Amino acid sequence: MRIQRTLPPAAAPITINDIFNGIKGLRRGQAEIENFKADIRKKFRVRHCFFVSSGKAALTLILHALHRFSPDRDEVLIPAFTCFSVPSAIVRAGLKGRLSDVDPATLDFDFRAFRNALNPKEKLLAVVSPHLFGLPANIDKLQDLLNDSGVAVIEDAAQAMGEELGGKPLGTLGDIGFFSLGRGKAFSTVEGGVIVTNSDQLADALQPVIQKLVGQSRGRPLKIAAYALALSALTKPSLFWLPKSVSGLKLGETIYDPHFPIHPYSPFQAGLARNWQKRLAAFQAARRESVLHWIKILADYPWLKPVCLENDYIKDPIPLIRLPVRVQNSRLRDAMLDISKRRGLGIMPSYPTPVGEIKELGLVNNGQFPGARQCADDLVTFPVHGFVSPGDRRRIVAGLEAVQA
Numbered sequence: 403m404r405i406q407r408t409l410p411p412a413a414a415p416i417t418i419n420d421i422f423n424g425i426k427g428l429r430r431g432q433a434e435i436e437n438f439k440a441d442i443r444k445k446f447r448v449r450h451c452f453f454v455s456s457g458k459a460a461l462t463l464i465l466h467a468l469h470r471f472s473p474d475r476d477e478v479l480i481p482a483f484t485c486f487s488v489p490s491a492i493v494r495a496g497l498k499g500r501l502s503d504v505d506p507a508t509l510d511f512d513f514r515a516f517r518n519a520l521n522p523k524e525k526l527l528a529v530v531s532p533h534l535f536g537l538p539a540n541i542d543k544l545q546d547l548l549n550d551s552g553v554a555v556i557e558d559a560a561q562a563m564g565e566e567l568g569g570k571p572l573g574t575l576g577d578i579g580f581f582s583l584g585r586g587k588a589f590s591t592v593e594g595g596v597i598v599t600n601s602d603q604l605a606d607a608l609q610p611v612i613q614k615l616v617g618q619s620r621g622r623p624l625k626i627a628a629y630a631l632a633l634s635a636l637t638k639p640s641l642f643w644l645p646k647s648v649s650g651l652k653l654g655e656t657i658y659d660p661h662f663p664i665h666p667y668s669p670f671q672a673g674l675a676r677n678w679q680k681r682l683a684a685f686q687a688a689r690r691e692s693v694l695h696w697i698k699i700l701a702d703y704p705w706l707k708p709v710c711l712e713n714d715y716i717k718d719p720i721p722l723i724r725l726p727v728r729v730q731n732s733r734l735r736d737a738m739l740d741i742s743k744r745r746g747l748g749i750m751p752s753y754p755t756p757v758g759e760i761k762e763l764g765l766v767n768n769g770q771f772p773g774a775r776q777c778a779d780d781l782v783t784f785p786v787h788g789f790v791s792p793g794d795r796r797r798i799v800a801g802l803e804a805v806q807a
């Protein structure tokens with residue numbers, strides 16, 4: 403255990419004041435949730451919004467709803483490199499995953515491989531397209547290739563709440579989308595999943611299922627309040643060494659687990675979200691500035707390539723939740739991760755393997771996904787959240803210099 407300033411890889415801070423708001427929310431009950439819902443509908447310009455306990459719960463319920471309308475279609479196409487929660491949700495929904503390779507230069511689908519992976523289309527229910535780390539995926543291109551084939555586009559905006567592309571909010575570009583409000587996302591209420599859609603048909607299918615969740619597990623708000631209290635203290639760099647040194651917490655690990663719970667969202671969490679637009683905008687401003695800073699600094703290190711520079715359809719600086727960076731070779735990457743761990747710099751690996759290597763996962767197609775393999779082998783992420791101080795930036799640069807030397 404190293405007692406030292408330690409940066410979390412990502413952070414959306416929760417303060418004591420937010421927790422007081424959570425308690426007020428708890429006292430107001432369902433009205434607090436309805437308020438938050440109305441806010442979301444307005445901000446994201448959508449007709450329907452639903453809350454559940456997590457992003458993966460949101461995805462599971464979306465898949466259930468889609469499957470109701472197309473019972474003959476039971477396959478879901480996902481990138482071979484994404485968060486393991488995505489295949490977990492597909493299996494939880496009783497469906498099968500199909501994979502397409504990704505382009506390591508953009509972290510989006512490799513659209514040549516995608517075109518092949520689309521066929522046969524008859525069994526394909528949906529495509530899940532994630533905005534990894536907040537990097538906007540090319541949903542327009544995906545929709546062109548789908549060409550009205552009856553396959554739904556689910557936008558996985560788990561990591562991209564509040565971002566826009568061409569003036570349109572991410573999460574609202576496909577048929578249906580979802581955000582995660584888990585810790586380390588763009589904005590957090592400890593945990594949570596938000597579904598957004600303009601489809602009345604899908605909303606009608608989702609409404610009764612989510613309604614049925616209401617009233618379950620009364621002790622949960624208390625558990626979440628305790629967790630919020632712990633997070634408000636322990637995600638600060640002065641104390642993050644403590645949870646980081648508890649290996650049982652598995653911080654930063656992505657886990658395949660199709661047995662996750664699906665709970666209702668609580669008024670306490672909706673209360674925690676009070677002033678969310680102002681707070682999210684402030685988090686984004688800090689992250690955007692930090693992304694620009696690292697892009698400038700990393701230009702001096704030719705063995706490090708920020709992925710966002712290679713995404714040519716992205717014009718403006720993006721408030722990523724972590725800056726994904728490709729490292730030229732595994733020796734440099736290992737050295738960098740080692741220094742980061744020893745010095746508490748918050749530079750972390752991304753997902754450990756391509757999705758296809760999850761042993762328990764029964765996939766429709768499995769084979770070689772060189773793009774996904776390369777992402778798993780080459781990527782690290784730099785912290786860009788508001789806790790990163792000028793001193794931390796200097797410590798990170800000193801770490802890079804040590805690796806380079």
Ligand SMILES: Cc1ncc(COP(=O)(O)O)c(C=O)c1O
Nearest residue numbers: 456457458485487532560582584
């Ligand atoms: C891309 C992506 N999709 C889905 C999820 C699932 O969200 P949650 O953790 O709220 O279940 C995550 C969470 O990390 C994610 O990063």
